[in-house]
Amino acid sequence: MKTMDFNILDSIPDLDNLKTFTERYFSKRYLINVDGIKNNDMMIMFHSNRIALLSLAPSHSFFSKDENYKINFNIGKIDRLNNSVKGKSKKGGQLLSPKSVICKIEFSDESVFEVPCCMKGTLVEVNEELVQNPLLLKNMPDSDGFIAIMLASIAISEATKSELLTHEEYIKCIDCSVNKQ
Amino acid sequence: MDNKAIVKFCKEVGCCDICCLRYLGLKNPATYENYKEYIHKYTESGVEVENNSEEQQITSNPVDNINGNKDVNGCDDEPPKKKKKISICVSCLGILQEENWSECFNMVKETLEKKRYECSTFACALSAPIATLLRDKAIILHLSDAFKDYKEDTLTPLKEAWKWTFGVKLAEQIGMTLDSGAISPLLITLNMEYPDEPQELEILKKLSPSLFQERQKQRRRFTVEFTRPSVEQAMDKISLEQLKGVDKWNKIPSVDIEAKCVSAMCVHAPSYLGGRYIKLSRELPQTPWLIKGKRMMESSVQEILFEPIAKVFDLTPEDVDHRLKFMSAGREDVDVRCLGDGRPFAIEITDPRRDLTGDELKRVCKEISKGGQVIVQKLMHVSRNELSELKKGEETKCKTYEALCIKLGNENAEPNILNGKTPVAVTEEDIQRINEYRNTEAGDEARIVVKQRTPIRVLHRRPLLTRTRRIYDVVARRVPDYPQLFTLTIRTEAGTYVKEWCHGEFGRTTPSLRDAAGFRADILALDVTAVLLDWPRPQ
Numbered sequence: 222m223k224t225m226d227f228n229i230l231d232s233i234p235d236l237d238n239l240k241t242f243t244e245r246y247f248s249k250r251y252l253i254n255v256d257g258i259k260n261n262d263m264m265i266m267f268h269s270n271r272i273a274l275l276s277l278a279p280s281h282s283f284f285s286k287d288e289n290y291k292i293n294f295n296i297g298k299i300d301r302l303n304n305s306v307k308g309k310s311k312k313g314g315q316l317l318s319p320k321s322v323i324c325k326i327e328f329s330d331e332s333v334f335e336v337p338c339c340m341k342g343t344l345v346e347v348n349e350e351l352v353q354n355p356l357l358l359k360n361m362p363d364s365d366g367f368i369a370i371m372l373a374s375i376a377i378s379e380a381t382k383s384e385l386l387t388h389e390e391y392i393k394c395i396d397c398s399v400n401k402q
Numbered sequence: 403m404d405n406k407a408i409v410k411f412c413k414e415v416g417c418c419d420i421c422c423l424r425y426l427g428l429k430n431p432a433t434y435e436n437y438k439e440y441i442h443k444y445t446e447s448g449v450e451v452e453n454n455s456e457e458q459q460i461t462s463n464p465v466d467n468i469n470g471n472k473d474v475n476g477c478d479d480e481p482p483k484k485k486k487k488i489s490i491c492v493s494c495l496g497i498l499q500e501e502n503w504s505e506c507f508n509m510v511k512e513t514l515e516k517k518r519y520e521c522s523t524f525a526c527a528l529s530a531p532i533a534t535l536l537r538d539k540a541i542i543l544h545l546s547d548a549f550k551d552y553k554e555d556t557l558t559p560l561k562e563a564w565k566w567t568f569g570v571k572l573a574e575q576i577g578m579t580l581d582s583g584a585i586s587p588l589l590i591t592l593n594m595e596y597p598d599e600p601q602e603l604e605i606l607k608k609l610s611p612s613l614f615q616e617r618q619k620q621r622r623r624f625t626v627e628f629t630r631p632s633v634e635q636a637m638d639k640i641s642l643e644q645l646k647g648v649d650k651w652n653k654i655p656s657v658d659i660e661a662k663c664v665s666a667m668c669v670h671a672p673s674y675l676g677g678r679y680i681k682l683s684r685e686l687p688q689t690p691w692l693i694k695g696k697r698m699m700e701s702s703v704q705e706i707l708f709e710p711i712a713k714v715f716d717l718t719p720e721d722v723d724h725r726l727k728f729m730s731a732g733r734e735d736v737d738v739r740c741l742g743d744g745r746p747f748a749i750e751i752t753d754p755r756r757d758l759t760g761d762e763l764k765r766v767c768k769e770i771s772k773g774g775q776v777i778v779q780k781l782m783h784v785s786r787n788e789l790s791e792l793k794k795g796e797e798t799k800c801k802t803y804e805a806l807c808i809k810l811g812n813e814n815a816e817p818n819i820l821n822g823k824t825p826v827a828v829t830e831e832d833i834q835r836i837n838e839y840r841n842t843e844a845g846d847e848a849r850i851v852v853k854q855r856t857p858i859r860v861l862h863r864r865p866l867l868t869r870t871r872r873i874y875d876v877v878a879r880r881v882p883d884y885p886q887l888f889t890l891t892i893r894t895e896a897g898t899y900v901k902e903w904c905h906g907e908f909g910r911t912t913p914s915l916r917d918a919a920g921f922r923a924d925i926l927a928l929d930v931t932a933v934l935l936d937w938p939r940p941q
Contacts, residue, residue, distance in 0.1 A: 227682065227739065227741050229804040229805070229806045229889055229928075229929050230806070230881065230889070232684070232926070232927035232929075233806065233881075233884065233887065233926070233927075234927070236886070236887075239808070239924075239926070241924070242905045242907075242908075242924060246858075246859065268862075270858075270860075270861070270862040270863075271862060272858050272861050306865075307865065308865050309863060309864060309865055311865075345861065345866060346855070346866060348908075348909075350909050365906075365908045365909045367908055370858065372861075372862065
């Protein structure tokens with residue numbers, strides 16, 4: 222067998238069933254009405270290696286508001302942009318509890334809402350690009366518009382993952398609340 | 403120096419013949435091989451008679467034992483004969499006395515039978531009881547006292563004398579040639595233990611109390627009380643007067659039980675095989691992929707390479723775990739093929755029975771390749787030094803990839819357009835844009851310099867860093883019949899995450915293919931087509 226016989230073109234997949242990068246490697250989990258605030262709906266995307274990406278769920282009221290906004294990672298006492306982690310164990314990363322605020326979204330009409338991180342863990346990275354380019358959050362919440370990368374222990378990430386809504390459960394919940402209205 | 407007087411002195415103290423020669427400082431192997439002849443030379447007629455008679459006793463007894471006369475003795479009632487045991491040498495604790503060697507020979511033979519080495523030479527090493535250090539030193543002190551010109555460093559080390567006597571006889575017994583450890587790959591180590599050693603070394607605590615009190619205090623650091631260095635340190639400054647002051651040590655104490663061989667270890671120097679593997683499967687990890695002990699993929703490159711080698715050496719799965727080690731110049735992902743000349747790798751075989759022959763290496767290659775997932779065209783023996791080249795190559799080599807990519811839509815178009823039916827098509831202008839893109843100065847050998855954050859897929863086990871990597875060249879081509887697809891031939895510096903460059907990983911690699919192409923893109927398949935490292939090189 223000659224390796225000349227092999228060509229990248231023999232690996233063309235079924236183009237009708239392609240998955241996006243997010244779909245290939247992450248499973249999405251949801252929380253709705255966080256802190257009792259209606260449509261304060263969050264999404265956490267878990268990589269198979271337990272790294273978690275925080276973003277807003279499509280049903281978040283943010284997406285229905287047509288107003289300019291800025292994303293502020295300075296949440297008062299702490300500036301999330303100053304977060305730094307060292308080594309394999311991500312030492313020195315800011316500690317997060319489910320109610321910790323990751324950033325504030327400040328609209329031009331002076332209304333503000335806080336983005337909770339929704340899980341216990343260590344902050345690994347915030348998406349600094351959102352400061353320059355806030356539209357990413359609106360246009361690509363499940364890819365380039367992610368808000369932060371978090372890491373929890375295996376036990377905590379497993380537990381969080383099983384507590385939160387799966388995509389199917391989430392769709393059902395959203396449909397229900399729409400129907401009630 | 404009066405050699406005869408020294409031999410006489412040593413004999414009186416209770417040394418065996420070979421130890422007498424050691425205290426004379428003789429260092430000629432031939433002298434030790436024929437020690438009986440030489441000891442005769444140095445023995446005064448008077449002493450000679452006395453000694454010879456003693457020696458007769460020494461040699462006659464074990465011969466009886468070997469001939470099975472022991473049983474005969476056992477049932478008769480002659481207790482005095484039992485008392486007439488050979489006198490055990492007070493210096494070597496019997497290690498150099500031929501009468502004690504048969505047990506050692508047997509243990510070596512047993513181990514060799516089990517391990518079935520096919521090696522014509524061997525080197526031997528002795529792990530002697532620490533008490534021999536103490537006894538050597540004591541005798542030296544006595545000698546220096548009796549003979550003013552006796553130098554402390556005269557003594558020939560026990561290990562050397564043992565090699566020249568025991569080692570030579572061992573060679574006859576096992577039918578192999580004794581060689582130095584620097585030459586023979588097979589090392590036989592005999593472990594000798596002296597039952598009375600713990601009590602005997604206690605006197606060091608009296609001779610050098612502060613040292614051992616200190617060691618006792620730092621028990622965590624010094625888990626073993628008596629070690630070779632600590633005993634040597636304790637004895638360094640001892641005088642004869644101090645030694646004589648400790649009970650039983652006014653003369654050299656006799657030995658009740660000789661040092662016994664407790665194990666014979668045989669180890670063959672590791673064997674290293676080098677080659678290049680071609681990986682044709684997109685469902686094959688390089689090494690076993692386990693998550694929480696659970697296997698994620700049926701096999702791996704490593705396992706496919708190991709199997710025929712394990713077969714040749716009759717290795718059990720546990721043996722394989724312990725004795726075969728896989729090394730390579732980098733790695734590729736499970737779903738990435740490695741084509742072209744393949745990727746350099748080496749296998750270390752610990753304690754091999756022998757080196758594989760050229761024919762066997764060819765057969766191993768055939769076995770590996772027969773499954774069709776991994777191909778190895780040639781395997782060869784490589785040296786340890788060459789391994790470091792393999793490892794260094796991991797950082798310095800450059801690699802060529804072939805990537806299959808898809809155009810997802812224009813920069814500002816709706817995201818998630820992702821199926822072959824969308825009217826998105828790669829244009830000739832797109833191709834040209836990619837092929838002309840550069841973010842470095844004209845003339846730089848790299849066209850694109852990228853900053854890559856540690857990819858999320860490995861972020862759980864690696865530090866978060868931003869690495870600068872160089873992409874030397876990118877050539878894009880359209881794919882016939884697939885308007886949305888294009889291929890890339892990419893030449894990069896080692897350590898570039900190519901998949902991440904192609905899809906941009908949520909903006910964590912910048913610039914990415916999107917910046918070169920002017921549209922969002924994703925990668926569908928990746929092949930490594932060349933690992934530019936000339937290894938292994940035929941001799």
